[in-house]
Amino acid sequence: MKDKLKTGDALLVVDVQNDFCPGGALAVPDGDTVVPVLNAWIEAAQAAGIPVIASRDWHPADHCSFDDRDGPWPRHCVRETPGAAFHPDLDLADDAIIVSKGRDRDRDNYSAFDDTGLADRLHGLGVQRLFVGGLAQDVCVRATVLDACEAGFDTHLIRNATRAVDVSPGDGDRALEAMRAAGAWIEDTA
Numbered sequence: 426m427k428d429k430l431k432t433g434d435a436l437l438v439v440d441v442q443n444d445f446c447p448g449g450a451l452a453v454p455d456g457d458t459v460v461p462v463l464n465a466w467i468e469a470a471q472a473a474g475i476p477v478i479a480s481r482d483w484h485p486a487d488h489c490s491f492d493d494r495d496g497p498w499p500r501h502c503v504r505e506t507p508g509a510a511f512h513p514d515l516d517l518a519d520d521a522i523i524v525s526k527g528r529d530r531d532r533d534n535y536s537a538f539d540d541t542g543l544a545d546r547l548h549g550l551g552v553q554r555l556f557v558g559g560l561a562q563d564v565c566v567r568a569t570v571l572d573a574c575e576a577g578f579d580t581h582l583i584r585n586a587t588r589a590v591d592v593s594p595g596d597g598d599r600a601l602e603a604m605r606a607a608g609a610w611i612e613d614t615a
Contacts, residue, residue, distance in 0.1 A: 427469035439559030444508035480537035483525035535568035558586025
């Protein structure tokens, strides 16, 4: 599919950050295995001249999602720390659009579209079809894909470019079903 990217398309890389990869504070099992797949998509996007967007959690040190504030997650992706940095092997170009979310200490944002202005920006760029991969399939990727569908984008999940946390067994599969039910295409091709 990546060889058919064209004007009106965009690639959205969700939260491929050190804290979500092996050794990180909130590591997604095999999270780093999405990097080479996404790099191939980034290369294809650049060759096609389409926008590449990368979202990131960019939390203050006392964010409401942290377990020391009674949130569901360990401290992760605190802005300006190594854990919040993109995976070092992710080949983002200097012109990639960076979307920071989870910046308000008292509000969580799982979706790259939540309180970021991303939908308006993509519509302004003429984007109609959006390809999405990243971490984690059952949390931020799921929320992002659902919001992309709601915003009217023809949304395609790059299945082999995402991995699930699976806090509860089967969360990843349930996320796929929710995305499919919302109208997203699940692409199993490289």
